[in-house]
Amino acid sequence: MRDYKKLEVWKRSHELNMFIKKSIATKLPLEEKYELKSQLTRAALSIPLNIVEGCGRFTDKDFAHFLDNALGSVNEVDYCALCAMELRYISDDDYNLLNSNLNEVRAMIIGFLKFLRENK
Template sequence: MRDYKKLDVWKKSHSLTKQVYADILPIMPADERFALTNQLRRSTYSIPLNIVAGRGKNTDKDFVHYLDNALGSAHEVEYTCYLIYDLGFISTEIYHKTNTAINEIKAMLIGFIKFLRGENL
């Protein structure tokens, strides 16, 4: 059994999703509900969802494909949070807290992908 809940990168991305739901989504302007808010919500939970989906595959090659998708979603979250910050919707503190978590997740995903591909770290 390939339990995704044992993966540190899944734990970190799940935590980020809860953080975004608690710290950012509730304070977004109503007129952004179907734009930036929705984009941030979907790209954030896409990270752990792709890890879960990939963990259920039979080969490391398939798993890496889903980890690549999770990494793409992490980049989307990174930019969306930057835009939200740059537009003045979130504080510097919330932005830095979220950006730090995103960068840690990206580094973990890159390291995991390299490991599964057999690349030297």
């Protein structure tokens, strides 16, 4: 079992989740409360949660499964952010900052997955 708090990928995904909750979701209009805002915040929370859940597993294969789920959530956040930007709910600058952070987390998860799968 791993201590998720020691993993840089978890730290960055937690920071991403907090950024989305505090700086992005708050800008979405009330009429998006049960649609785009809900989907965006649930997907953002799912990234660190899947890493945490994977850390509780005993095999690298099981852990990789949860990292795959986290990667799926990264892609979900990516699309929600694109929608928010195209609907003009968030600025281009907000979108670019979010996208940069998202790409960093995505790359870290992919790198960790490669590491786990190569070291069977």
